Amino acid sequence: MASAPPASRPRWDDLPAAVRAAVQSRQGAAPVGIDYPSGGFTPGIAARVDFTDGSRVFVKGIALNDRTARHYEAEAAVGPYLPPSVAPELLWSIRAGGWLLNAYEDIAGTIPDLSPTSPDLTPALSVIGLLRDELTPCPAPGIPPVSTILAELTGGWATLADKHPEALDPWERRHLAALLSSDDSDLLTQTSAGATLLHCDLRPDNLLIGGHRVRVIDWSWATRGAAWVDAAFLVPQLILAGHTPEQAEDALAAHVPAWKAAPPAALTSFAIAVTGYWRRHHVNGPGGALGDYRRRAAEAGQHWITHRTGWA
Ligand SMILES: Nc1ncnc2c1ncn2[C@@H]1O[C@H](COP(=O)(O)OP(=O)(O)O)[C@@H](O)[C@H]1O
Ligand SMILES: [Mg+2]
Structure with a gap:
């Protein structure tokens, strides 16, 4: 079409x-x-x-x-x-x-629908579940460690607090001290080390489903690290697709073996870092479709953080 x-x-x-x-x-x-x-x-x-x-x-x-x-x-x-x-x-x-x-x-397919009752969900999560075994040890030379990307994700809350405190919403103001202390680049660097080739941009529009087969496209952010990191990138996307945070985590636990190897404190820090990244770039960046995506992604991230920390 x-x-x-x-x-x-x-x-x-x-x-x-x-x-x-x-x-x-x-x-x-x-x-x-x-x-x-x-x-x-x-x-x-x-x-x-x-x-x-x-x-x-x-x-x-x-x-x-x-x-x-x-x-x-x-x-x-x-x-x-x-x-x-x-x-x-x-x-x-x-x-x-x-x-x-x-x-x-060319893949004759469409972007999968990752909503909770979609028939695309299981095939999509199943291919994500293959990534650790298929891509360890990292098959490509010269791939940078995932800590390079995680370092770019962290620091969003500090920038917002310093330069745009007026842009923080009431929940963010209430929990700012905790957000700042848990946006922990050192913890993420230590826990994300690994030998798997990672995608680092898993989103529905970087997947294609044709028949019942799902392929992962757009490896333009490929890095090397622990396989749980790619599963973590998917959580806010599942929330955006209509899952509760609990449903999203349960779906990953059911289909993506690498998810279970994620250190809980690292996952919480990842959720805080990625949400701060989207918030900072939403506040500083362009409007339009990208700005709208960052706003919605940051909202999904806030739900995920609330689920993991209980911060009300
Ligand atoms: N191999 C392919 N076959 C058919 N369509 C594709 C293929 N790869 C990507 N697409 C389509 O093109 C869109 C953009 O491709 P992508 O590689 O994600 O580019 P970008 O770097 O701009 O995000 C995808 O969302 C998908 O709809
Ligand atoms: Mg893409």
Whole structure:
């Protein structure tokens, strides 16, 4: 089904002619149809492209001088090492005309619905449950430790308290001292060390379900660490999809073995850190769809923190 790309994403005709010519040359056929999926927030092109020879591939790309280009480079670097049981195949990656383009096996599927009664839920959680065994030891070289991302997540509450105290809601004001002391980068660094290749951006729009099979896409934040971290990233997403925090944690316990290895204090600190990250970027960042997502994600995070701590 044809759909419009997010307003900020380029369309195929916006690509420089040299880039389009390089795609045609690499694929060995000319594009005849372009379809724009709706998921994702990055500013690059994301398109399902049909070619004259009947082939169809998913292409995502970015100008190399864009500040997000390193994520597309990271995705190209990890792609060849991802097993087909969890991710679509990276078919090719090219640089041309100042752009980087990554082409993947096209998945005829949709973004799964992770709500509590959805038939997509069990297949989605089951593939997340495979990640630890499929991706340990980390199959790709040169992957940074997950502590690099967790360090970026922490510190949101300190920034808010320091620069935007007026933006804190009454619950946040009541519990600010505890939020600050539990937003603990050292604890997260120690407890997140591990040898599993992690995704670090598990959300419904980074999953695709076709038939009953779910694949994990968009490995642009790949890191190496303890497998529980990816399960933890999913909790606020399950809450956003309509689960109570308790239901979300129970669903992970039932389907994702790595969840049970998560140290409870680390999970609480993770919940506090990720929520502070969303709050800080909601207060400081753009509005629009991304701002709206961060607001809702921070609300989900607050529910999760309340469930884990009892802070009323
Ligand atoms: N291999 C694929 N086959 C078909 N559609 C895909 C594929 N990979 C991604 N998509 C669609 O494109 C959207 C954006 O892709 P994604 O890799 O998540 O890009 P971004 O980095 O912009 O988030 C996804 O939400 C999904 O709907
Ligand atoms: Mg994405």
